[in-house]
Amino acid sequence: MEELKVLDYSNVFIASYFTDNWECSHANAEHTLIYLVSGELEITDNGKKTILRPGGCAFMRRDHRMLLQKRVKEGVPYHSVVLKFNRKFLREYYSSLAKNSIPLDARRSKKSLTVLPANRPDIRSLFESILPYFESGSKPSDAVLQLKMTEGLYVLLNTDANLYASLFDFTDPWKIDLIEFMNENYMHELSMEEMASYTGRSLASFKRDFKKVSELPPLKWIINRRLEAAYDLICRGTANITDVCYQVGFKNLSHFSKVFKEKYGMAPTAVTVC
CATH class of the missing domain: 1.10.10.60 (Homeodomain-like)
Structure with a gap:
Protein backbone atom coordinates (compact mmCIF):
# COMPACT_ATOMS: atom_id res chain seq x y z
CA MET A 1 0.00 0.00 0.00
CA GLU A 2 1.28 3.46 -0.84
CA GLU A 3 0.22 6.34 1.34
CA LEU A 4 0.71 9.46 -0.75
CA LYS A 5 -0.38 12.24 1.53
CA VAL A 6 -1.89 12.98 4.92
CA LEU A 7 -1.76 16.71 5.66
CA ASP A 8 -2.75 18.03 9.07
CA TYR A 9 -3.08 21.77 9.61
CA SER A 10 -3.31 22.54 13.35
CA ASN A 11 -5.42 19.39 13.84
CA VAL A 12 -8.31 21.34 12.27
CA PHE A 13 -7.98 20.62 8.54
CA ILE A 14 -6.84 17.11 7.68
CA ALA A 15 -6.58 15.71 4.15
CA SER A 16 -6.00 12.03 3.32
CA TYR A 17 -4.92 10.87 -0.13
CA PHE A 18 -4.31 7.16 -0.81
CA THR A 19 -3.65 5.12 -3.95
CA ASP A 20 -4.59 1.82 -2.28
CA ASN A 21 -7.23 0.68 0.21
CA TRP A 22 -6.71 1.59 3.86
CA GLU A 23 -8.52 0.49 7.02
CA CYS A 24 -8.28 2.03 10.47
CA SER A 25 -10.09 2.17 13.78
CA HIS A 26 -10.82 5.81 14.48
CA ALA A 27 -11.71 7.44 17.81
CA ASN A 28 -12.86 11.03 17.52
CA ALA A 29 -11.49 13.23 20.28
CA GLU A 30 -13.31 16.16 18.65
CA HIS A 31 -16.52 16.62 16.67
CA THR A 32 -15.61 15.92 13.04
CA LEU A 33 -17.04 16.80 9.64
CA ILE A 34 -15.68 14.62 6.80
CA TYR A 35 -16.14 15.25 3.07
CA LEU A 36 -15.28 12.73 0.36
CA VAL A 37 -13.60 14.14 -2.73
CA SER A 38 -12.96 10.83 -4.51
CA GLY A 39 -12.91 7.09 -3.86
CA GLU A 40 -15.24 5.47 -1.33
CA LEU A 41 -15.45 5.52 2.46
CA GLU A 42 -17.19 2.81 4.46
CA ILE A 43 -17.89 3.75 8.09
CA THR A 44 -18.85 1.02 10.55
CA ASP A 45 -20.48 2.39 13.70
CA ASN A 46 -21.91 -0.04 16.29
CA GLY A 47 -22.15 -2.73 13.62
CA LYS A 48 -23.96 -0.52 11.10
CA LYS A 49 -22.21 0.21 7.80
CA THR A 50 -22.55 3.54 5.98
CA ILE A 51 -21.05 4.26 2.56
CA LEU A 52 -19.86 7.73 1.56
CA ARG A 53 -19.21 8.46 -2.12
CA PRO A 54 -17.73 11.57 -3.79
CA GLY A 55 -19.66 14.66 -2.71
CA GLY A 56 -20.83 12.87 0.45
CA CYS A 57 -20.40 14.43 3.87
CA ALA A 58 -20.89 13.09 7.40
CA PHE A 59 -20.73 14.41 10.96
CA MET A 60 -19.02 12.15 13.52
CA ARG A 61 -19.74 13.00 17.15
CA ARG A 62 -16.74 13.11 19.43
CA ASP A 63 -15.76 10.35 21.87
CA HIS A 64 -16.97 7.49 19.68
CA ARG A 65 -14.90 4.78 18.00
CA MET A 66 -15.63 3.82 14.39
CA LEU A 67 -14.00 1.60 11.76
CA LEU A 68 -13.09 3.48 8.58
CA GLN A 69 -12.37 1.65 5.32
CA LYS A 70 -10.95 3.98 2.67
CA ARG A 71 -11.13 2.56 -0.84
CA VAL A 72 -9.81 3.38 -4.28
CA LYS A 73 -12.64 3.13 -6.87
CA GLU A 74 -12.06 2.36 -10.54
CA GLY A 75 -8.44 3.45 -10.28
CA VAL A 76 -9.28 6.84 -8.76
CA PRO A 77 -7.40 7.49 -5.47
CA TYR A 78 -9.17 7.91 -2.15
CA HIS A 79 -9.24 11.59 -1.19
CA SER A 80 -11.06 13.09 1.79
CA VAL A 81 -10.96 16.33 3.75
CA VAL A 82 -11.79 16.55 7.45
CA LEU A 83 -12.77 19.59 9.52
CA LYS A 84 -12.50 19.28 13.31
CA PHE A 85 -14.17 21.44 15.94
CA ASN A 86 -12.13 21.68 19.12
CA ARG A 87 -13.67 22.55 22.48
CA LYS A 88 -11.99 25.95 22.71
CA PHE A 89 -13.49 27.07 19.41
CA LEU A 90 -16.94 25.71 20.29
CA ARG A 91 -16.96 27.44 23.69
CA GLU A 92 -15.96 30.77 22.15
CA TYR A 93 -18.55 30.41 19.40
CA TYR A 94 -21.27 29.48 21.87
CA SER A 95 -20.48 32.46 24.10
CA SER A 96 -20.88 34.77 21.09
CA LEU A 97 -24.37 33.52 20.23
CA ALA A 98 -27.43 35.55 21.11
CA LYS A 99 -29.12 33.32 23.66
CA ASN A 100 -32.56 33.91 22.11
CA SER A 101 -31.25 32.35 18.89
CA ILE A 102 -30.54 29.00 20.57
CA PRO A 103 -33.38 26.46 20.16
CA LEU A 104 -34.49 25.49 23.66
CA ASP A 105 -36.10 22.28 22.43
CA ALA A 106 -32.89 20.93 20.87
CA ARG A 107 -32.14 17.39 22.02
CA ARG A 108 -28.79 15.66 21.76
CA SER A 109 -29.08 12.74 19.37
CA LYS A 110 -27.90 9.33 20.49
CA LYS A 111 -26.51 8.79 16.99
CA SER A 112 -22.74 9.10 16.75
CA LEU A 113 -22.86 9.41 12.93
CA THR A 114 -25.03 11.79 10.90
CA VAL A 115 -24.92 11.71 7.09
CA LEU A 116 -25.61 15.09 5.48
CA PRO A 117 -27.42 15.50 2.14
CA ALA A 118 -25.03 14.77 -0.75
CA ASN A 119 -23.81 17.53 -3.08
CA ARG A 120 -25.41 20.34 -1.10
CA PRO A 121 -24.11 23.68 -2.45
CA ASP A 122 -22.96 25.09 0.92
CA ILE A 123 -21.10 21.88 1.77
CA ARG A 124 -19.44 21.65 -1.64
CA SER A 125 -18.49 25.34 -1.53
CA LEU A 126 -16.91 24.99 1.92
CA PHE A 127 -14.69 22.03 1.11
CA GLU A 128 -13.79 23.14 -2.41
CA SER A 129 -12.47 26.37 -0.86
CA ILE A 130 -10.28 24.29 1.47
CA LEU A 131 -8.79 21.97 -1.18
CA PRO A 132 -6.38 24.52 -2.73
CA TYR A 133 -4.44 24.75 0.55
CA PHE A 134 -3.64 21.04 0.39
CA GLU A 135 -2.96 21.05 -3.34
CA SER A 136 -0.46 23.90 -2.97
CA GLY A 137 0.97 22.70 0.35
CA SER A 138 0.49 26.16 1.86
CA LYS A 139 -0.72 26.37 5.44
CA PRO A 140 -3.82 28.53 5.97
CA SER A 141 -3.64 31.38 8.46
CA ASP A 142 -5.34 31.16 11.85
CA ALA A 143 -7.96 33.60 10.58
CA VAL A 144 -8.78 31.28 7.66
CA LEU A 145 -8.95 28.28 9.99
CA GLN A 146 -11.45 30.12 12.19
CA LEU A 147 -13.49 31.20 9.17
CA LYS A 148 -13.74 27.69 7.75
CA MET A 149 -14.61 26.20 11.15
CA THR A 150 -17.40 28.77 11.44
CA GLU A 151 -18.66 27.87 7.96
CA GLY A 152 -18.62 24.22 8.99
CA LEU A 153 -20.75 25.02 12.05
CA TYR A 154 -23.25 26.86 9.85
CA VAL A 155 -23.48 23.77 7.65
CA LEU A 156 -24.26 21.56 10.64
CA LEU A 157 -26.63 23.91 12.46
CA ASN A 158 -28.57 24.55 9.24
CA THR A 159 -28.90 20.80 8.74
CA ASP A 160 -30.53 19.95 12.06
CA ALA A 161 -31.26 22.27 15.01
CA ASN A 162 -30.74 19.34 17.37
CA LEU A 163 -27.05 19.50 16.51
CA TYR A 164 -26.88 22.55 18.79
CA ALA A 165 -27.21 20.08 21.66
CA SER A 166 -24.47 17.78 20.32
CA LEU A 167 -21.97 20.47 19.40
CA PHE A 168 -22.38 22.55 22.56
CA ASP A 169 -22.86 19.67 25.01
CA PHE A 170 -20.48 21.25 27.55
CA THR A 171 -23.33 23.48 28.71
CA ASP A 172 -25.64 22.42 31.54
CA PRO A 173 -28.86 21.96 29.55
CA TRP A 174 -27.07 19.53 27.23
Whole structure:
Protein backbone atom coordinates (compact mmCIF):
# COMPACT_ATOMS: atom_id res chain seq x y z
CA MET A 1 0.00 0.00 0.00
CA GLU A 2 1.28 3.46 -0.84
CA GLU A 3 0.22 6.34 1.34
CA LEU A 4 0.71 9.46 -0.75
CA LYS A 5 -0.38 12.24 1.53
CA VAL A 6 -1.89 12.98 4.92
CA LEU A 7 -1.76 16.71 5.66
CA ASP A 8 -2.75 18.03 9.07
CA TYR A 9 -3.08 21.77 9.61
CA SER A 10 -3.31 22.54 13.35
CA ASN A 11 -5.42 19.39 13.84
CA VAL A 12 -8.31 21.34 12.27
CA PHE A 13 -7.98 20.62 8.54
CA ILE A 14 -6.84 17.11 7.68
CA ALA A 15 -6.58 15.71 4.15
CA SER A 16 -6.00 12.03 3.32
CA TYR A 17 -4.92 10.87 -0.13
CA PHE A 18 -4.31 7.16 -0.81
CA THR A 19 -3.65 5.12 -3.95
CA ASP A 20 -4.59 1.82 -2.28
CA ASN A 21 -7.23 0.68 0.21
CA TRP A 22 -6.71 1.59 3.86
CA GLU A 23 -8.52 0.49 7.02
CA CYS A 24 -8.28 2.03 10.47
CA SER A 25 -10.09 2.17 13.78
CA HIS A 26 -10.82 5.81 14.48
CA ALA A 27 -11.71 7.44 17.81
CA ASN A 28 -12.86 11.03 17.52
CA ALA A 29 -11.49 13.23 20.28
CA GLU A 30 -13.31 16.16 18.65
CA HIS A 31 -16.52 16.62 16.67
CA THR A 32 -15.61 15.92 13.04
CA LEU A 33 -17.04 16.80 9.64
CA ILE A 34 -15.68 14.62 6.80
CA TYR A 35 -16.14 15.25 3.07
CA LEU A 36 -15.28 12.73 0.36
CA VAL A 37 -13.60 14.14 -2.73
CA SER A 38 -12.96 10.83 -4.51
CA GLY A 39 -12.91 7.09 -3.86
CA GLU A 40 -15.24 5.47 -1.33
CA LEU A 41 -15.45 5.52 2.46
CA GLU A 42 -17.19 2.81 4.46
CA ILE A 43 -17.89 3.75 8.09
CA THR A 44 -18.85 1.02 10.55
CA ASP A 45 -20.48 2.39 13.70
CA ASN A 46 -21.91 -0.04 16.29
CA GLY A 47 -22.15 -2.73 13.62
CA LYS A 48 -23.96 -0.52 11.10
CA LYS A 49 -22.21 0.21 7.80
CA THR A 50 -22.55 3.54 5.98
CA ILE A 51 -21.05 4.26 2.56
CA LEU A 52 -19.86 7.73 1.56
CA ARG A 53 -19.21 8.46 -2.12
CA PRO A 54 -17.73 11.57 -3.79
CA GLY A 55 -19.66 14.66 -2.71
CA GLY A 56 -20.83 12.87 0.45
CA CYS A 57 -20.40 14.43 3.87
CA ALA A 58 -20.89 13.09 7.40
CA PHE A 59 -20.73 14.41 10.96
CA MET A 60 -19.02 12.15 13.52
CA ARG A 61 -19.74 13.00 17.15
CA ARG A 62 -16.74 13.11 19.43
CA ASP A 63 -15.76 10.35 21.87
CA HIS A 64 -16.97 7.49 19.68
CA ARG A 65 -14.90 4.78 18.00
CA MET A 66 -15.63 3.82 14.39
CA LEU A 67 -14.00 1.60 11.76
CA LEU A 68 -13.09 3.48 8.58
CA GLN A 69 -12.37 1.65 5.32
CA LYS A 70 -10.95 3.98 2.67
CA ARG A 71 -11.13 2.56 -0.84
CA VAL A 72 -9.81 3.38 -4.28
CA LYS A 73 -12.64 3.13 -6.87
CA GLU A 74 -12.06 2.36 -10.54
CA GLY A 75 -8.44 3.45 -10.28
CA VAL A 76 -9.28 6.84 -8.76
CA PRO A 77 -7.40 7.49 -5.47
CA TYR A 78 -9.17 7.91 -2.15
CA HIS A 79 -9.24 11.59 -1.19
CA SER A 80 -11.06 13.09 1.79
CA VAL A 81 -10.96 16.33 3.75
CA VAL A 82 -11.79 16.55 7.45
CA LEU A 83 -12.77 19.59 9.52
CA LYS A 84 -12.50 19.28 13.31
CA PHE A 85 -14.17 21.44 15.94
CA ASN A 86 -12.13 21.68 19.12
CA ARG A 87 -13.67 22.55 22.48
CA LYS A 88 -11.99 25.95 22.71
CA PHE A 89 -13.49 27.07 19.41
CA LEU A 90 -16.94 25.71 20.29
CA ARG A 91 -16.96 27.44 23.69
CA GLU A 92 -15.96 30.77 22.15
CA TYR A 93 -18.55 30.41 19.40
CA TYR A 94 -21.27 29.48 21.87
CA SER A 95 -20.48 32.46 24.10
CA SER A 96 -20.88 34.77 21.09
CA LEU A 97 -24.37 33.52 20.23
CA ALA A 98 -27.43 35.55 21.11
CA LYS A 99 -29.12 33.32 23.66
CA ASN A 100 -32.56 33.91 22.11
CA SER A 101 -31.25 32.35 18.89
CA ILE A 102 -30.54 29.00 20.57
CA PRO A 103 -33.38 26.46 20.16
CA LEU A 104 -34.49 25.49 23.66
CA ASP A 105 -36.10 22.28 22.43
CA ALA A 106 -32.89 20.93 20.87
CA ARG A 107 -32.14 17.39 22.02
CA ARG A 108 -28.79 15.66 21.76
CA SER A 109 -29.08 12.74 19.37
CA LYS A 110 -27.90 9.33 20.49
CA LYS A 111 -26.51 8.79 16.99
CA SER A 112 -22.74 9.10 16.75
CA LEU A 113 -22.86 9.41 12.93
CA THR A 114 -25.03 11.79 10.90
CA VAL A 115 -24.92 11.71 7.09
CA LEU A 116 -25.61 15.09 5.48
CA PRO A 117 -27.42 15.50 2.14
CA ALA A 118 -25.03 14.77 -0.75
CA ASN A 119 -23.81 17.53 -3.08
CA ARG A 120 -25.41 20.34 -1.10
CA PRO A 121 -24.11 23.68 -2.45
CA ASP A 122 -22.96 25.09 0.92
CA ILE A 123 -21.10 21.88 1.77
CA ARG A 124 -19.44 21.65 -1.64
CA SER A 125 -18.49 25.34 -1.53
CA LEU A 126 -16.91 24.99 1.92
CA PHE A 127 -14.69 22.03 1.11
CA GLU A 128 -13.79 23.14 -2.41
CA SER A 129 -12.47 26.37 -0.86
CA ILE A 130 -10.28 24.29 1.47
CA LEU A 131 -8.79 21.97 -1.18
CA PRO A 132 -6.38 24.52 -2.73
CA TYR A 133 -4.44 24.75 0.55
CA PHE A 134 -3.64 21.04 0.39
CA GLU A 135 -2.96 21.05 -3.34
CA SER A 136 -0.46 23.90 -2.97
CA GLY A 137 0.97 22.70 0.35
CA SER A 138 0.49 26.16 1.86
CA LYS A 139 -0.72 26.37 5.44
CA PRO A 140 -3.82 28.53 5.97
CA SER A 141 -3.64 31.38 8.46
CA ASP A 142 -5.34 31.16 11.85
CA ALA A 143 -7.96 33.60 10.58
CA VAL A 144 -8.78 31.28 7.66
CA LEU A 145 -8.95 28.28 9.99
CA GLN A 146 -11.45 30.12 12.19
CA LEU A 147 -13.49 31.20 9.17
CA LYS A 148 -13.74 27.69 7.75
CA MET A 149 -14.61 26.20 11.15
CA THR A 150 -17.40 28.77 11.44
CA GLU A 151 -18.66 27.87 7.96
CA GLY A 152 -18.62 24.22 8.99
CA LEU A 153 -20.75 25.02 12.05
CA TYR A 154 -23.25 26.86 9.85
CA VAL A 155 -23.48 23.77 7.65
CA LEU A 156 -24.26 21.56 10.64
CA LEU A 157 -26.63 23.91 12.46
CA ASN A 158 -28.57 24.55 9.24
CA THR A 159 -28.90 20.80 8.74
CA ASP A 160 -30.53 19.95 12.06
CA ALA A 161 -31.26 22.27 15.01
CA ASN A 162 -30.74 19.34 17.37
CA LEU A 163 -27.05 19.50 16.51
CA TYR A 164 -26.88 22.55 18.79
CA ALA A 165 -27.21 20.08 21.66
CA SER A 166 -24.47 17.78 20.32
CA LEU A 167 -21.97 20.47 19.40
CA PHE A 168 -22.38 22.55 22.56
CA ASP A 169 -22.86 19.67 25.01
CA PHE A 170 -20.48 21.25 27.55
CA THR A 171 -23.33 23.48 28.71
CA ASP A 172 -25.64 22.42 31.54
CA PRO A 173 -28.86 21.96 29.55
CA TRP A 174 -27.07 19.53 27.23
CA LYS A 175 -24.60 18.02 29.66
CA ILE A 176 -24.01 14.42 28.60
CA ASP A 177 -25.91 11.83 30.63
CA LEU A 178 -23.33 10.09 32.80
CA ILE A 179 -24.78 6.58 32.91
CA GLU A 180 -25.51 6.63 29.19
CA PHE A 181 -21.92 7.67 28.51
CA MET A 182 -20.51 5.04 30.89
CA ASN A 183 -22.62 2.28 29.35
CA GLU A 184 -21.33 3.23 25.90
CA ASN A 185 -17.67 3.46 26.95
CA TYR A 186 -17.05 1.13 29.92
CA MET A 187 -14.88 -1.19 27.79
CA HIS A 188 -12.40 1.59 26.90
CA GLU A 189 -9.41 2.68 28.99
CA LEU A 190 -10.38 6.18 30.14
CA SER A 191 -8.92 8.19 32.98
CA MET A 192 -11.18 10.12 35.37
CA GLU A 193 -10.02 13.32 33.71
CA GLU A 194 -11.01 12.00 30.26
CA MET A 195 -14.42 10.86 31.50
CA ALA A 196 -15.02 14.30 32.98
CA SER A 197 -13.95 16.09 29.80
CA TYR A 198 -15.94 13.79 27.50
CA THR A 199 -19.12 14.38 29.50
CA GLY A 200 -18.73 18.15 29.51
CA ARG A 201 -17.66 18.54 33.15
CA SER A 202 -14.76 19.55 35.29
CA LEU A 203 -13.24 16.69 37.31
CA ALA A 204 -14.87 17.97 40.52
CA SER A 205 -18.24 18.34 38.80
CA PHE A 206 -17.95 14.86 37.32
CA LYS A 207 -17.30 13.27 40.73
CA ARG A 208 -20.12 15.24 42.32
CA ASP A 209 -22.63 14.38 39.59
CA PHE A 210 -21.62 10.73 39.58
CA LYS A 211 -22.44 10.42 43.27
CA LYS A 212 -26.00 11.45 42.41
CA VAL A 213 -26.50 8.52 40.03
CA SER A 214 -24.45 5.70 41.58
CA GLU A 215 -23.40 4.41 44.98
CA LEU A 216 -20.14 3.21 43.43
CA PRO A 217 -17.17 5.43 42.54
CA PRO A 218 -16.68 5.72 38.73
CA LEU A 219 -13.78 3.25 38.41
CA LYS A 220 -15.53 0.63 40.56
CA TRP A 221 -18.70 1.19 38.51
CA ILE A 222 -16.73 0.44 35.35
CA ILE A 223 -15.28 -2.80 36.78
CA ASN A 224 -18.75 -3.88 37.92
CA ARG A 225 -20.24 -3.07 34.51
CA ARG A 226 -17.48 -5.02 32.74
CA LEU A 227 -18.15 -8.01 34.95
CA GLU A 228 -21.87 -7.88 34.25
CA ALA A 229 -21.18 -7.74 30.51
CA ALA A 230 -18.69 -10.62 30.81
CA TYR A 231 -21.17 -12.78 32.71
CA ASP A 232 -23.80 -12.17 30.05
CA LEU A 233 -21.42 -13.06 27.20
CA ILE A 234 -20.20 -16.22 28.94
CA CYS A 235 -23.76 -17.23 29.74
CA ARG A 236 -24.71 -16.88 26.08
CA GLY A 237 -21.81 -19.12 25.08
CA THR A 238 -20.86 -16.95 22.10
CA ALA A 239 -17.18 -16.46 22.99
CA ASN A 240 -14.40 -18.12 24.98
CA ILE A 241 -13.24 -16.77 28.34
CA THR A 242 -10.09 -15.09 27.01
CA ASP A 243 -11.97 -13.29 24.25
CA VAL A 244 -14.63 -12.14 26.73
CA CYS A 245 -11.98 -10.81 29.10
CA TYR A 246 -10.49 -8.47 26.50
CA GLN A 247 -13.78 -7.67 24.80
CA VAL A 248 -15.26 -6.10 27.93
CA GLY A 249 -12.13 -4.08 28.66
CA PHE A 250 -9.93 -6.11 31.03
CA LYS A 251 -6.25 -6.24 30.12
CA ASN A 252 -5.19 -9.17 32.29
CA LEU A 253 -6.85 -12.60 32.33
CA SER A 254 -5.81 -13.54 35.86
CA HIS A 255 -7.09 -10.24 37.26
CA PHE A 256 -10.35 -10.73 35.38
CA SER A 257 -10.78 -14.22 36.84
CA LYS A 258 -10.02 -12.94 40.35
CA VAL A 259 -12.53 -10.07 40.36
CA PHE A 260 -15.13 -12.22 38.56
CA LYS A 261 -14.93 -14.84 41.32
CA GLU A 262 -15.15 -12.12 43.99
CA LYS A 263 -18.40 -10.84 42.47
CA TYR A 264 -20.11 -14.07 41.43
CA GLY A 265 -18.56 -16.62 43.80
CA MET A 266 -17.32 -18.78 40.93
CA ALA A 267 -14.66 -18.76 38.26
CA PRO A 268 -15.66 -17.63 34.75
CA THR A 269 -15.19 -21.21 33.55
CA ALA A 270 -17.84 -22.41 36.02
CA VAL A 271 -20.64 -20.33 34.49
CA THR A 272 -23.13 -22.52 32.67
CA VAL A 273 -24.48 -21.56 29.26
CA CYS A 274 -28.02 -20.20 29.53
